[in-house]
Amino acid sequence: MIKLRKSDYEKIVAHAKKEAPVEACGLIAGELEGGDKIVKKVYILTNIDHAEEHFTLDPREQLKAVKDMRAEGLIPLGNWHSHPVSPSRPSDEDKRLAYDSSASYMILSLMEEEPVLNSFHIEGDKAEKEQLVIADE
C-alpha cells in the first residue's frame, strides 16, 4: 500500500493541469512502515523535455530534492508524472525507463474531466497497480 495525503494529491493535480498539455513530473519521498509506503513530501520538478508525450526530470533539481530528502530524514519512494491525454497506465517507454523495481511510479491521467491517479510497481516489462490510499492527512 502507498499512502498519499490529499493535499499532496491536489498539489500534483494542480501542477499537472497548469503544465498541460506538457507532461508534468516530480518525485515522492517519505517513510516505510512495515510493507507500506507513506508519502510525506511531493516534489515538483521541471520536465526538461517540455514535451506532451515525454518527460525527463531536471537532474539539477533532482540533486536538490535528494539532498532535501536526506536533510528531512525521508527516503526516496519513487516519482510521478502526468499523462495529459492518455490513461493512467505505464507506457512502453515508462516501463523501459523504470530502472528501479523498489520505486513506486505514480501516473496522473488528465484525459477525463476527473483526474485519475494510479501508482505502479514496475519490474522489467511488467507493471502492477499498487494499492493507493489518498487520505485527508
Added chain:
Amino acid sequence: MKITVAGVSKEVAEGLTVAQLVIDENVEMPQYVTVTVNDDFVEHDSFEGTVLKEGDSVEFLYFMGGGAV
C-alpha cells in the same frame, strides 16, 4: 582518504576515479546514472579521468523519465 558518497562518509583509496567508484558501489545500470562531484555534473566519458580528492562529495542520480506512448 575520506569522501562522502550519497551522504555517507567513506574511506577510499587515494587516486580513486569516478569510474572505479561506480564499480565499487555496485551501481546498477550505470548507463542511466548521472554522477555529481561537489555538485558538479561529471560527463560519462569523463568517469575514467575524474580522480576524486579528499573531502569530495559524490552523488549518484538515476535518470528518471518516460513518456505517454
